[in-house]
Amino acid sequence: MSLIWNRKHKISNEPKDDSPRLVILSGCTEELVKVFLNNVASCPLNVEYIRLLHDIHTDNINGHSWRGFTILNTLQQDSIMEIQNYENIKRPIWFVFTSLGSQWPGMGQNLLKFHVFANAIQICDDTLKPYGINVTDILTKTDKIICENELYIFVGIVAIQIGLVDLLTSLGIIPNYMISHSAGELGCAYADGCLTIEQTILSAYFIGLVCTEEKIIHSSMATVSLDYESLKNICPANIEIICRNSKSNNVVSGPIKSLQEFIKKLQINNVHVKEIDCNVPYHSSYLASVKNKLLLNLSKIILQPKDRSSKWISTSTRRTEWFTSASKISSAEYHTRSILNTVLFEQATHLISSNAVTIEIAPDGVLQSILKESLHLERNVILTGRTEQNIKMILQGIGRLYNYGLQPQVANLYPPIDFPVSRGTPMISPFIRYATGYYLKSQYQYCIHK
Numbered sequence: 001m002s003l004i005w006n007r008k009h010k011i012s013n014e015p016k017d018d019s020p021r022l023v024i025l026s027g028c029t030e031e032l033v034k035v036f037l038n039n040v041a042s043c044p045l046n047v048e049y050i051r052l053l054h055d056i057h058t059d060n061i062n063g064h065s066w067r068g069f070t071i072l073n074t075l076q077q078d079s080i081m082e083i084q085n086y087e088n089i090k091r092p093i094w095f096v097f098t099s100l101g102s103q104w105p106g107m108g109q110n111l112l113k114f115h116v117f118a119n120a121i122q123i124c125d126d127t128l129k130p131y132g133i134n135v136t137d138i139l140t141k142t143d144k145i146i147c148e149n150e151l152y153i154f155v156g157i158v159a160i161q162i163g164l165v166d167l168l169t170s171l172g173i174i175p176n177y178m179i180s181h182s183a184g185e186l187g188c189a190y191a192d193g194c195l196t197i198e199q200t201i202l203s204a205y206f207i208g209l210v211c212t213e214e215k216i217i218h219s220s221m222a223t224v225s226l227d228y229e230s231l232k233n234i235c236p237a238n239i240e241i242i243c244r245n246s247k248s249n250n251v252v253s254g255p256i257k258s259l260q261e262f263i264k265k266l267q268i269n270n271v272h273v274k275e276i277d278c279n280v281p282y283h284s285s286y287l288a289s290v291k292n293k294l295l296l297n298l299s300k301i302i303l304q305p306k307d308r309s310s311k312w313i314s315t316s317t318r319r320t321e322w323f324t325s326a327s328k329i330s331s332a333e334y335h336t337r338s339i340l341n342t343v344l345f346e347q348a349t350h351l352i353s354s355n356a357v358t359i360e361i362a363p364d365g366v367l368q369s370i371l372k373e374s375l376h377l378e379r380n381v382i383l384t385g386r387t388e389q390n391i392k393m394i395l396q397g398i399g400r401l402y403n404y405g406l407q408p409q410v411a412n413l414y415p416p417i418d419f420p421v422s423r424g425t426p427m428i429s430p431f432i433r434y435a436t437g438y439y440l441k442s443q444y445q446y447c448i449h450k
Contacts, residue, residue, distance in 0.1 A: 019113060020073045021050050022395040022410050024057050024402045026064035026086065033068040033083050041079045045072050047417065048425045054411035057402075060088075069399030071392055080396055084403040091357045091379065091405055095168075095175040095191055096371065097161055097184030098362030100221075101276045103153045105146075107363035108139025108160055110390040114413060116170045117163040124159045124201040131205060135159050150280050154183060154208030155201065157363060161187035162197055164361045164383060167394075171408040173359070173401065179313045179348040182243070182282060183207065185338040187361060194306040194330035206297040207339055211280045214290045220256045221276035222263055225249060236262055242283035243343040245367075246374040251343070253281045287340055294339065298332035305331035313348045316341050349375055357381065357404050359397075379404045 023040050027033040040053070050072075068083035112118045124135040138146055138156040146152050161184065168174075180188045186203055189195040195203065221242070224231055231241060231250050238258050243251035252259065263273050281287055308314075308330050316338035317327045326333060349371070352358065357379040360367055365382030372380055381404075383397040384390055398408050411417075 019414070020071050020391055020395060021045060021047065022069060022071055022399055022413065023050055023053055024067070024069045024399060024408075024410055025053065026057060026061050026067045028064060028066070030066045030083055030085070033066045034081075037068050037070045037081050037083070041070050041072060041081065043426065046425060047414070048422060051411060051414075051417040052425075054409075058407070058409060058411075060407060067403045069402055071395050071399070080392065080399075082396075082399060082403060086403070086405060089355065089405060091355050092176040092353060093173065093406070094352055094356050094358045095165075095178040095188075096358055096360045096367060097178065097180035097187035097191075098360055098365070098367050099157055099180070099182035099184040099187075100153075100278050100282065102362040102364040102366045103147075103157055103277075104364055104386045105142035106140055107156065107384070107386075108136075108163070110388070111160070111163060111384065111394070112136070112139070113391060114167055114394075115415075116167045116412070120163040120166040120197060121159060123197045124162065127198045127201050128155070128205055133205060135201070150212045150278070151205075151208040153278075154211075155204050158183060158186050158204035159201060160363050160384070161361050162190055162200055165191045168359070168361075170412045171398065171410070173406060173408055175311060175359075177311050177313055177351070179345070179352075180315055181245075181345050181367060182343050183339070184362070185314075185316055185335060188312050189308075189330045189335070192309050192312045192330070194308060194312075195302070199301050202301045203298055203335060206301065207294060207335070210290050210293050210297060211282065211287065211339070214293070216281060216289070217255050217286050218279055219253055219281040219284075219286065220259045221251055221253045221278050221281075222259060223249060223251050223274045223276060224266060225272040226266075240281075240284045240286075241342070242281075243345060244347075245343075245345045246349070246370050247346065249370055249374070251276065253284050253286075282339055283342055291336060291340060294336045295332055298335055302330070302332045302335070305329045305334075308334075313351060315343055315345050315348045318344065319347050345370075346374075352377070354378075357401065357406065359383065359401070 025033050025036050027036065065086050066083060067086045068081065071080040112121060121135055121139065128135060133155060135155065138152045139159065175191065178188050178191055186200050190200040225248055227248055228241065228244055228250055235241065235252065236258055239252050239254035239262055241250050242253045245251065266273050307328055314322055314327060321327050352375055358371055358377055360382045364385050368382060371377055381397045381400050383394045385393055387393060402408055
């Protein structure tokens with residue numbers, strides 16, 4: 001009786017939170033999902049009502065062959081809606097960790113509004129505070145000195161990956177497999193449970209520190225749209241192919257003057273080239289001199305190396321070496337090699353099946369063209385990008401994961417709601433066509449019995 005009284009007399013327990021809300025829905029028909037989403041979008045935003053919808057859709061509902069989502073804000077402006085037929089197929093989930101070249105000014109500013117992400121960054125901040133590094137400043141400030149500092153860039157990208165892994169994990173999104181590009185191997189190590197947050201961010205710091213402090217040539221990088229053999233045959237002696245991304249996409253590195261001359265030559269021959277904003281010759285022979293120092297520093301961080309799981313597909317060792325003892329362990333030696341060796345991204349992407357769902361984990365989706373064009377993937381999600389609308393972008397990505405058949409626990413994105421809901425919270429059942437008893441039962445359960 002007291003629970004019913006509370007429901008009748010409670011005025012409001014809505015948190016003062018004006019962040020956009022992601023609403024996911026499923027139904028027997030496309031029309032049902034569309035009508036329901038339109039109704040939600042047309043009403044004043046009520047976070048308690050939305051929480052009821054979140055709770056109803058924590059699990060897949062049998063017989064619902066359509067899924068959809070919308071993104072709402074307090075002003076009910078610029079709402080996004082996407083609806084898709086749900087095939088009820090369990091698809092493998094691939095995390096793709098991207099590294100160098102994905103950075104941009106203020107890349108983590110909006111992401112810090114998600115409490116799980118913010119908590120991860122706070123741990124990174126606390127870990128690097130003794131070294132005079134403020135990770136929050138790196139992710140939020142747009143000062144030129146931050147955007148051009150190679151150490152800050154390296155630390156910032158890895159911090160973003162840590163935060164996104166924690167955010168996805170909090171939603172129940174767990175990868176079946178993971179691959180990386182360059183320093184993204186640290187992201188794989190964290191997602192695989194081989195490194196803690198502290199070990200991951202410390203490794204990023206010391207790798208970036210060693211590679212930027214040592215006397216190494218001032219270099220540049222560029223992406224070249226040419227196959228490996230053709231590119232290899234025309235590369236000058238001091239230009240190296242450091243990343244093999246796909247059949248027709250490779251990255252070269254070398255001294256700035258030499259590389260710029262080579263770029264001009266390629267462009268004259270109508271070869272598409274794009275420079276990458278990075279002045280450290282990662283993955284080239286020019287870094288050979290830092291090997292011992294890198295190994296020493298990482299050995300102090302990774303004291304008890306753990307075995308890599310079968311989920312983690314290596315891009316820093318050749319496929320023929322995947323089963324050697326040295327490649328099976330996430331050790332200081334492994335991560336030293338991952339910075340010095342050529343990035344063999346193409347060999348790992350061949351293992352991604354056509355029915356997979358890939359999630360690029362980075363400040364920006366710089367590998368999207370490779371994943372889409374080379375592998376012809378239809379379910380390819382990017383969570384962040386070079387936009388001030390990053391919150392909507394990540395919510396849209398999570399919504400698409402739901403449409404693709406995953407079951408994100410969306411309520412975990414937001415502050416908790418106390419049940420029972422307050423008086424005046426709209427009822428769900430009037431807006432259900434072809435309603436099942438499951439809906440009505442859930443409505444009663446969450447409004448009355450919680």
